[in-house]
């Protein structure tokens with residue numbers, strides 16, 4: 128596994144890196160609108176529910192893809208019926224769900240599309256079971272681990288010339304903060320969301336790790352899960368208190384083989400987002416306090432923001448989609464209404480005491496069915512990391528080739544001629560000595576038989592000659608010694624040269640080794656079509672493909688049989704009608720008309736039923752809205768209490784002057800969505816009323832604070848800040864008035880959530896006061912931050928952005944008196 132820090136991370140098709148640049152889609156397939164697929168899974172009764180004697184209120188028809196929920200408290204009410212793309216009951220297996228729902232998405236990702244699998248539902252409804260599952264036995268593994276195997280089986284089954292680069296990242300959104308789950312042992316940082324010029328959202332500095340096998344990526348999941356925020360709730364001992372997103376990016380390079388293409392290499396980048404949302408829970412049902420309360424408020428807030436995004440997307444009329452209302456919706460921007468293939472799994476429980484939550488989940492999911500995305504293949508993105516790797520590998524290979532034959536060989540070539548030279552000279556000398564010896568022996572044997580005089584003569588002659596030879600030899604020896612010294616010197620010099628050369632070569636060898644290891648490291652990062660480790664996977668993949676094909680065939684057969692049956696029924700009905708029309712006797716006509724009348728009556732009855740169902744639906748929606756409103760009101764009250772405490776502390780412990788100074792220096796950072804202190808105290812050159820020589824910047828308007836002009840004969844009006852603080856009773860009155868007003872607007876058929884530019888300033892003040900009440904317990908000034916984040920009961924998520932920024936620029940009323 129290789130770590131790759133600093134790379135950005137964006138969800139959806141617009142792949143982003145640290146610069147957040149988006150991919151080009153040249154050569155990508157034509158963009159066609161595609162509906163978000165929605166399936167529902169109902170888990171079995173939990174042991175606790177069985178012990179408590181809960182009844183089952185859910186009926187799942189897997190063949191008809193419908194689901195019915197019956198309100199056991201009101202048996203006279205007709206059950207609520209919903210139809211989805213597929214439905215799964217308690218007996219559905221993890222494998223079946225994966226094959227039907229996630230496999231097609233993973234397959235698309237391998238072809239260069241972006242895909243998202245998203246689990247939604249009430250707490251303890253089985254989201255984590257569906258996404259992660261259990262490690263043991265293997266049949267209980269969820270979508271995420273099965274996707275790992277699927278991806279690597281796909282790689283295994285592809286051409287050996289194809290290269291793949293697989294990277295993974297894992298994050299969670301907890302209390303509206305993004306945390307890196309793969310950041311290692313160091314404390315998890317609050318990561319920032321960034322947006323590039325094309326509007327692509329990405330997470331800055333999110334850890335992205337290159338993996339080569341199923342074991343590598345499974346290890347990341349295990350490590351990341353350990354860092355996830357979990358806690359016990361009334362319904363679930365191991366409840367996920369955050370939204371988590373596991374992202375796998377697959378970059379694949381392959382040669383284009385289709386007709387009309389040039390057979391060149393292409394890179395496709397697919398991104399798979401596996402999202403396990405935190406479970407929704409009613410505040411008043413849980414009785415959560417402290418941290419749990421804060422967590423729950425944030426969870427409900429972001430889920431309600433997600434709901435608003437879904438509503439805006441399916442509304443058709445709405446031009447603004449409030450993606451910016453929460454971090455979750457910003458990260459899922461491309462998965463909902465963007466260019467990603469998305470499937471949503473709505474999880475519900477069967478027990479009657481969860482009737483309201485189950486119906487609410489199904490409604491939420493029902494709305495999501497109408498979202499349209501436009502997926503396309505990401506082909507040849509400019510910033511594909513695989514391309515960078517391939518280019519680097521080619522460069523390293525060329526560099527290695529350029530450096531010629533091997534270093535060892537070259538050292539050998541250099542040493543050999545030198546040693547050869549010295550050896551030759553030694554041999555020559557030996558040969559010379561041997562020759563002289565031989566000559567001497569020859570002369571001695573030749574003259575052994577001669578007279579003494581002759582012998583003496585010869586001896587003298589020989590001695591002379593010997594003398595001469597000796598001298599010659601001596602001279603030769605001296606010459607040879609000189610030569611030897613010269614050679615030795617030469618050898619010494621050559622040895623030194625050799626050493627220098629050897630050192631240079633050793634350095635070169637080291638460089639080559641570094642290059643080679645770099646090359647190896649880069650090559651290791653890539654996964655190729657044939658990887659022996661994964662042979663078993665290939666087998667499995669083939670088997671799976673066969674099973675899938677078989678299932679598909681069975682489904683097709685079933686569908687064609689159904690079609691045939693329907694066709695025959697239609698034919699029979701038509702024939703019957705024709706026959707009926709042919710009958711011309713009065714009696715037959717009457718009979719026919721009666722039948723027609725009956726049919727019409729049945730239709731009328733059906734429409735009547737539908738109408739009453741719609742009415743009930745409307746009532747349910749209103750009840751649900753009221754429940755949500757009560758919940759939100761509860762949360763507002765609690766937040767208000769915290770705000771009052773904070774105000775109380777400020778009033779009692781912070782001098783008014785100091786507070787004013789600070790207030791003039793705070794400003795809202797739009798990008799990081801936080802309040803900051805600035806040192807913007809600028810000198811004022813000319814102040815008309817002879818006021819101070821320095822002027823402060825208003826934290827809200829970012830304008831210098833000047834007092835307004837006075838009318839002639841009147842005293843100058845006070846600064847804009849000095850408004851009276853709201854008392855508790857006034858705050859409550861604002862809330863109640865506003866809620867009553869909204870009820871009235873709703874009953875008159877108007878949309879109370881729509882921001883009306885023509886509203887009077889008092890309306891704006893009411894809205895402002897409501898926001899004021901929504902401050903949370905962030906330290907010190909971050910209370911202002913939460914003014915933007917916390918939902919009001921009636922305004923939750925439906926508040927248009929312009930309204931938010933417009934009204935928010937008012938200072939807090941209570942600051943004026945200090």
Ligand SMILES: Nc1ncnc2c1ncn2[C@@H]1O[C@H](COP(=O)(O)OP(=O)(O)OP(=O)(O)O)[C@@H](O)[C@H]1O
Pocket residue numbers: 169170171173217248249250251252253254255256257360363365366367368404405406407474
């Ligand atoms: N299809 C299923 N078959 C068997 N057990 C299931 C199934 N779905 C869920 N469970 C069990 O139900 C319990 C709750 O499931 P899980 O933790 O997945 O819920 P959750 O929706 O993720 O909850 P939360 O939102 O609180 O995290 C677990 O004990 C889990 O094993």
